[in-house]
Amino acid sequence: MINIPDFANASAVQIIFCVLAFITLLTAFLTIYSRNPIHSAIYLVICFFSIAGHYFLLNAQFLAIVHIIVYSGAIMILFLFTIMLMNLNEKKEVHRPRITRLGAIVSFVLISLILIAIFINSKPIVGEYTSTGEDYQSIKVLGKVLLNEYMVPFEFASVLLLVAMIGSVLLSKKEKLEK
Amino acid sequence: MNTLIAIIGLGVLCLLLEIFNLTKAIVPLTIVGLLAVLGLTISEFNSTESYYNDMIVVSKFSTAFSSLFIVLTIFLVSLSHNFYEKHQSKISDYIAIKIFLLSGAVAMVSFGNLAMFFLGIEILSIALYVLAASDRLNLKSNEAGMKYFLMGSFASGIILFGICMIYGAMGSFNVSDIAAMSQSAELPIWFPIGIVLLTIGMLFKVAAVPFHFWAPDVYEGSPTITTALMSTLVKVVAMASLYKLLSVMNADISESFKIVVVVISMASMTVGNIMALRQVNVKRMLAFSGVSHAGFMLMTLLSLSTSAGSLLYYASAYALSGIAAFSVIIYVCKNRDNEDIVNFHGLGKNNPLLAAILTGSLLSMAGIPIFAGFFAKLVLFSDTIESGYLVLVIVAVVNSIISVGYYFKLILAMYTKEPNEERKATPFVIYAVAVVAIVLNIALGLFPSTVLDLLV
Amino acid sequence: MNVSLILIILFVGALVTFLAGDKLASKVALFFGLAAAGCSIVLLNHFNLGENISFISQWISKPNVSFALKADGLSLAMVLLTTVLTAIITFSSFGNDYKNAKSFYALILFMSFAMVGTFLASDGLLYYIFWELSLIPIYFIALVWGNGDVEERRKAVVKFFIYTLAGSLFMLIAFVYLYQKAGSFLIEDLYKVTLSATEQFWIFLAFFLAYAIKIPLIPFHTWQANVYQKAPTVGTMLLSGIMLKMGLYSIIRWQLPITPLAASEYKYIFIAIGIAGVIYGSIVALRQKDLKKLLAYSSLAHVGLIAAGTYTLTLDGLRGAVLQMIAHGFVVVGLFYTAEIIYRRYETRVIAEMGGIRSQTPKFTSMFLILVMASISLPATFNFVGEFTVLYSLSQVNVWFAILGGTTIILGAYYMLRMFQHSMLGETNSKVFADVSMNEGITLVAIIAVLLFFGMYPKPIIDLITPSLEEILNQINRIN
Amino acid sequence: MNTNLSLLLLLAPFLGFLINIFFGKSLGKTVAGIIGTLTVAVSFAVSLYFFGQITASKEPIQIQLFDWIQISNFKVDFGFLLDQLSILWLLFVTGIGSLIHLYSISYMHDDEKMHTFFAYLNLFVFFMITLVIGSNLLVMFIGWEGVGLCSYLLIGFWYKNQEFNDAAKKAFIMNRIGDLGLLIGIFILGMLFNTLDFSTLKIGISGATDLNMYWLSAAAFALFIGACGKSAQIPLYTWLPDAMAGPTPVSALIHAATMVTAGIFMITRMNFLFDLTPDVQSIIAVVGAITALVAATIGLVQNDIKKVLAYSTVSQLGLMFLALGLGAYEVAVFHVITHAFFKACLFLGSGSVIHALGGEQDMRNMGGLKKAMPITFGTMLIASLAISGVPLFSGFFSKDEILLVAFHSNIPLWLIGSIASIMTAFYMFRLMFLTFFKEFRGTAEQKHHLHESPSLITLPLIVLAILATVGGLISLPGNSWLNEYLTPILPKLATAAHHLGTTEYILMAIAVVGGLIGIGLAYAKYIKQDSIPAEDAAITGFSKVLYNKYYVDEFYDAIIVKPINVLSGFFRDTIETSLSSLVFGLGKVTNEISFQGKKLQSGSIGLYLFAFVIGLCAIISYLFLAQ
């Protein structure tokens, strides 16, 4: 069941969670709702930061930092760069036909209701969450896991990035034969 | 594992060759390299091993499918040279992307860890987005790339969500661990949700109804060779990995899930075939035909434990006839701005051999004996009846009948309409690929046991 | 020495014909056609000496499919019909100049190959494969070399193809279902399968659909007349002379013994369908304007009677059906050939545009008349032997069946004689009609000789087919 | 020996057929004619030999050649049975056949296809012999249908005239209706007795104790229908008058003397069956009587000389059936023989007349031929007297026997028969008077060409006239050679008492008087009153009905032929097209769905994703919420 946070007796962690969750959802929503792409991008950055906040909350500091670097740093810059490049502003976008918007809202409501209903219906997790006490998320451990057990996927990810790189180049490189 | 490394090495080699200005050598070298890889893979056939903490698990299933993928890639690469005649400067990129795509495909059938699977499917997808949009001055190609990208990323999100739920339930990405744990009674509901989301993501990739909408548009818009790749290699890869995912992670899927599969399978066949009837564009028609074939292949999911051989056979039959068909389409539609049936008028007079090959491949897809497509359907029907879904088989049969309608539309166009232009020279490569593919198809039809019994 | 030899000859023949080039194709095809016919006669001889000329070898392990060719009297009779008619049909086409002749003749031989395979196969799947395979060549023959408006032809041929394929696919389901029960496709194993009444009914129906469309029985015949009309005469001959016999043969070989319960339970209905076809076909034939269409409907009537004979489940019914199948095969080929001969001279198939031919061509008229008489089963022609036996078996079931089925001899005479009268008799036609050429004469004489000889002396064929029919009848009458 | 001879008997005409059909043209007309005649004469000679043999031995000759058709519980041989009945038939078939062949040499000499004509005639004789000597019903059936074929060919001999072809076709189809009946009868007999062989059937039927009367009657009735077709009885008689379209010798041979008697032959053959089924016998008798009367009435007003004779034939056949129905097979046979003589003579005579008039057949355009054609006139007069039942001529004896038998069993039937006889006398002499007496009414040109026919034509006429005169001798009342001869076939004859009492003599007298009245009436009307039949349009009242043959043809046309044709049109235009469009309809519907479906594939990513999401929702909610 959804635990309505009891703010009176809430611990600091709980309050932080709620605030972060609120910010995350709000900015995510605003990202979509905002009509100016630049605004959207800024909201998205805030959203990413709040997610990083969640990571911090969960004590995954390394991941949080990487997240900020990758998303807020790299990806968002890419977005902004593109937006600037295309010189977009909000006037260009016209409202979608009502039927499409209605469809979007319907499917949004449907999917969220269904997913939430399923999780609510499912057996709640009872009992204490285990805590082994072992270190499992420090940089050291992550590094070991990533470069020992997950060495192959790690290397394979490089292929992924290589493909993305070749692909992006392919799609934007001018050919010699082209006029 | 060796296969994977070799393929990636080959991809890098392609890139290097361009640096050394050896563009001419790329295609032949790649083909030779792929043949070597094929040999390597086949030599590993009977050795079941796992590598690097179960990241890659080589089994009969994986080697058999990997070999099929490699064979298909050889065909596709062979066709590339001709197709990219005017883009010689980029050919290394194209070939390299295809090789990397192959590596993703191989990873998708030989994964032992969901991370490998995820990365494999992403490599495959991203490579495909690029290839679909690769004719970048062509608006259709752009649109195809964009549509595929948007929907594909969406599906990726779903797949990722599914993996996440599985991880939440099991605490591991290792499929053998997951399989072991899936036998225990107390499972959080996250696991089945994860499986279902994963399956839906994969259904998108195989273009099953109602997740098929992208397929016709993307097939039509993409450069023909990419369409060939999508409709043969990628479809087969997606299907094989879906099969593998479901069979590896939990041995028996629930009855209600089977019902879902049955419904989707029926819907795919029916929608695919009916929609294909009125198509004018051949690629689009084959896209819908592919949707219906996806429906057929989904039937294997109903008898997971026994139907690996059937799937392999169906996949081979379908993909080989697809290759043959597309090589003819590439020939016919070269230098045309569309792939309408009009272009095929009179092919029977202009180029009887290619017309015969296209006819053969269409007949194979329609499931006419002695082509492999017939046995493919037969074993599927047999398996499905055995598992008790007679109704599904009847729907499948009705669909086979409908499918004849559009396959024959093309055949009719070739043989009864007057040609609208002079015949042009046919490159040797196209002949070779088409002939070899159709001969392989017929050989499979004559000796089905060779493939059917591989995965027993 | 075994029956696969015939298949090999025909298949190699098809290949060689294709490679021989347009000029030689017809002769090469005739050579192989004759070789196959000769081979089947030699094999028949071996068979009569008691040698085992069957052939079986494992083909696919899972599903369990064998390449099994079993030659018993019934199969051999049908093979003989096929090979001899193929040779005759090939020869009959000599007067015509076909475009892309090498493909044309190769397709004829290939079709013959598939049909022989259908008649010989004793493995359900193999049988099905040959069955389907025979569809492809005729499709192309009708499509590419057919006559009339292209659009119309395309419509007719595609309808034919889809229709027949639809029927046979249901048969495939039945086979697969049976396979699940039997674990093998071999006919012996399929005979052994025990099926409940419901299962038998559905399997029977699935088979029936395939055969009713192929034969065709009413109301599944709508493809027939159009295709017969549009196809080149060679194609029509192949279709009507041999291919529709595949359906009738299959009833005897596959449908009845596999589902005996259903067969005996519902036989009245199916006899009635057959007989309805007789009457319906005859009546529709009355007012056909196109010669080939008229012959098509006459064929519909005849096969209706044959089918009714098979469903009597009596030895007479089966035997009469087989005799009539062979006889009808020859006579219908002959009749379509006469249509072709007229077409070669007058370039029309419309009966009203003919007439007054007799006075110009006594020889042709005589032969045509003999064929007409044979087709309305005048005694002393082969057709009479078959028709008599079939009608006799029908009367054993119920005399009314015989009476209703027997209307064919009245109505048949009516439409055939009317056709003969308006196409051949009357004031001399102003257009010159050259008498039959050497080739045409030989073809027709060969057919007529067969019809008359076996009309008087059918014993060899009766002796050939009877033991195998008795065996099948035992299967039908087995106690489940 | 017997086998070879019987084959010679059978195959000689067939040989003639083959020679004439293949080489006739090169042989020349006369040679073709001679070959045709000789081959039949050979058969006649062989028949005579067999006749001698059988009168001596009294043993039927059975010949088996080979197995023909195999049925599950019996097999049908191809064999011959030469017994008294078949040899009797053989004699007059081949005998009259030879005469008519001879006649035809001259008659057909002007026809360019004379060799074909002889080929067909030979073929006919061949089939007729097969019919007669077949040892079982099926071999008989070969001949039965074979003569039908020849009849078809010969009626339509002048095939350029489509009306003649129509007549030929009609004859064939009418016969086929009967043939179906015959076949059904054969089936039932085969089913009941497991044989079709005459001799075994006879043993089977007479020996059996528990016969199924229902099926037996059905078989007999079915056989009778067959006989109706071939022997032109009501309701299947209309083909015979039309069959006069053929050359006159054909009418004489096939449609008067031989083929049409096949029905009587068959019923006599199967007498052991019919004797057991009195119901069917009465039907036969009634049908025969009515046919006799109806045909006679129609004959009264016909103007075509051959039509008169044709209806006369039908009427006489009716009388024979009357006899058959009353169980007096020997009488029927007797009348068959005498009828063959005088009717052949009449037809040939009329042929001679037609020949002389250059093809004119309408009696209104004849007259006064007596002087020009004395032989023809004389022979025809004899034949007419015979058919009218004037004493001492053959017809008197045979017809009288029939009436006698009828009187003994059923007075109304006798009455009908007698009236028919009177009418016969009337119309025959009407024919004679109109043709030979008074003045010639034809064109001047015809008159100029009038001549007696050549000797090849008159010779057969004379022979037949003699036979028509003395033919009655074979079965004189009270001392019948024929009855004695037929006793092995008709066992009842041995026990039947043949005495001539007062009743018989009175009846005889009545018949003679009746015949004379008929002649007298004709004389009164056509000689005294000098009347000539009116033009077609002027015929009114009942005679118009008669002249138009009771409108039976129109009636059949309206209730059978037209409906079938309409039905055919309906099937062709409506049922066929709708069945066809039903099948196409399925395709069209699918295509239409496809067409509408294309709109769904609108190209909008939003829609695609929407479908994706909805699909996802549906699956998930089905799997996790609905359970």
Added chain:
Amino acid sequence: MNNILNQIGIENYIFLSVILFCIGVFGVLYRRNAIIVFMSIEIMLNAVSLLFVAFSTYHQDAEGQVFVFFSMAVAAAEVAVGLAILVSIFRNVGSITIDNLKNLKG
């Protein structure tokens, strides 16, 4: 060491992620500006990443967090390729409204 989930509960993380994910889905469906659609997809991926980390804590296992790296790599690659496609479309059409991409249909 205290498991932080004891205070918040894994369910809440699931709900948060699900809602975030659904907002992403909504964005993809709702917006027609391709860039915003891309951003929505990023939101979806991030929602999943968040859940990964939560589950990682739940299981006290590092693999979940490692997987997030891969997911980041994928996200980066996708964005790169996606934007490349977008740029090429923009060059051809001059607009990035995905509703204009309706040439392929039927």
